[in-house]
Amino acid sequence: MDIVVEHLTKRYGPQKAVDNISFRVKAGEVLGFLGPNGAGKTTTMKALSCFILPDEGDVKIGGFSVREHPEEIKKHIGYLPENNPLYQDMNIIEFLEFIAKIHEIPKHLIQERLLDMVKVCGLEGEKHKLIKELSKGYQQRVGLAQALIHDPDILILDEPTTGLDPNQIVEIRKLIKRIGKEKTVILSSHILAEVEATCDRIMIINNGRVVVDGTAEEMRKQARGNEILRLGVAGGDINDIFEKVMDIESVETVDFIDFECQILEVQSYSNASSVKAIFDTCVANNYYITELTPIETKLEDIFRELTTH
Numbered sequence: 001m002d003i004v005v006e007h008l009t010k011r012y013g014p015q016k017a018v019d020n021i022s023f024r025v026k027a028g029e030v031l032g033f034l035g036p037n038g039a040g041k042t043t044t045m046k047a048l049s050c051f052i053l054p055d056e057g058d059v060k061i062g063g064f065s066v067r068e069h070p071e072e073i074k075k076h077i078g079y080l081p082e083n084n085p086l087y088q089d090m091n092i093i094e095f096l097e098f099i100a101k102i103h104e105i106p107k108h109l110i111q112e113r114l115l116d117m118v119k120v121c122g123l124e125g126e127k128h129k130l131i132k133e134l135s136k137g138y139q140q141r142v143g144l145a146q147a148l149i150h151d152p153d154i155l156i157l158d159e160p161t162t163g164l165d166p167n168q169i170v171e172i173r174k175l176i177k178r179i180g181k182e183k184t185v186i187l188s189s190h191i192l193a194e195v196e197a198t199c200d201r202i203m204i205i206n207n208g209r210v211v212v213d214g215t216a217e218e219m220r221k222q223a224r225g226n227e228i229l230r231l232g233v234a235g236g237d238i239n240d241i242f243e244k245v246m247d248i249e250s251v252e253t254v255d256f257i258d259f260e261c262q263i264l265e266v267q268s269y270s271n272a273s274s275v276k277a278i279f280d281t282c283v284a285n286n287y288y289i290t291e292l293t294p295i296e297t298k299l300e301d302i303f304r305e306l307t308t309h
Contacts, residue, residue: 001027001076001153001184003048007057010043017043019208020057027153030180032199033188036307040208041188042082045158048186049079061154075103078147082159082188084140088132092123092142095131096149103150117145121175137168144175154184161194173198192300206307219302227268229275230257232291233282238262244281250274263291 003025010018018040025031035041046052048059050070059066061073087095096117100110118127121141126134131142140160147155160176161169169191176187176198189195195202196216203213212219233241238259245264246254250272257263268274275292282289 001062003154003184003186004060005044005048005057006060008044008047008054008059009056010040010047010052010054016208018047018054021205021208021210022057023203023210023213025184025186027184028180028182029201030177030185030187030199032195032202033186033205034190034192034195034202034303035205036190039205039307041205042158044205045079045156045186045188049077049156050074051079075150076153078150078152078155080143080147080155080157080160082162084143086131086139086142086146089130091130092118092127092134092145095142096145099146099149105150113149113151117149120148120179121145122171135168136163137165137171140164140168140172141175144172144179148179152183154186155179156186158188159190160187161189161191169194192303204303204306211306212302226252226270227273228295229266229268229278230291230293230295231264231266231278232289233262233264233287234290235282235287236285241285241287244285244287245278248274248277248281250277265295 005021005023008018008021009016021044033041033044043052047054047066048061050066050073053067062076064072066073087098090098093114096114097110100113105113118124121144123138123141123145126138131139134142144160147157157176161172164172173194176185179185180198187195187199201213201215202219204211231245241262242254242256242264245251245266250268251266251274252269253267255265257265266274266278278292279289
């Protein structure tokens with residue numbers, strides 16, 4: 001089921017929390033929704049889940065508009081808000097049964113859905129515990145189970161790993177990736193490694209506007225521009241090696257990274273690659289390459305560049 005956002009705008013008083021954004025999420029896609037605090041991520045997700053109405057624009061899910069058919073849309077959406085509201089004095093089975101009844105799942109199917117959710121979300125050993133007795137990681141699993149209990153086509157997760165330890169983050173990440181093979185998922189986070197490891201596509205929002213939309217690799221290529229290589233060469237004087245590499249036609253600049261270990265940083269001209277020419281130069285001069293790796297732009301650097309200006 002596709003999600004189509006058209007010129008979405010939401011104001012709180014004089015402030016535009018979301019400012020005329022448009023995007024599309026295809027069925028079966030996992031979209032990472034990134035942005036600093038206050039960027040408009042949560043407001044957008046609340047509009048998608050029919051929790052709030054936009055001031056301008058529209059959201060269409062499976063062809064239904066959030067303005068005209070919110071009740072129909074809610075049937076197809078599972079939503080895990082950032083604060084994960086759970087009834088602490090209920091045990092897991094009682095809570096999920098309660099949620100199943102809210103979603104009007106037929107009585108004869110509830111037990112089957114409960115067992116499915118307990119298995120899918122890894123709650124078998126905890127299912128009879130009170131929710132308040134669970135760790136933060138298991139409470140997040142219960143939150144995912146309640147979002148999935150009615151078998152929605154779309155899953156919207158707002159900061160699903162907030163407050164988890166590294167082991168719990170890995171477990172929740174694996175669970176989301178498994179779920180993402182069958183459903184359309186929008187995952188909001190400010191943890192870049194989590195989004196890159198989990199999502200097919202990344203969208204960064206800042207000050208209520210989309211500033212970039214694409215895969216992590218596409219973002220790196222766009223930010224990187226010219227090819228930059230880390231080059232280690234031995235078998236000759238480092239200054240001679242420097243001059244030989246600098247003489248390569250496709251090379252724009254050469255800098256020393258580590259003089260003693262003979263490591264250079266080589267930048268090529270726009271739309272050029274120097275890898276083969278470097279190899280040929282080393283062979284011709286009886287040098288040998290100890291290292292030749294592209295220097296990748298970190299996603300953190302791209303994020304910082306896009307959200308601090």
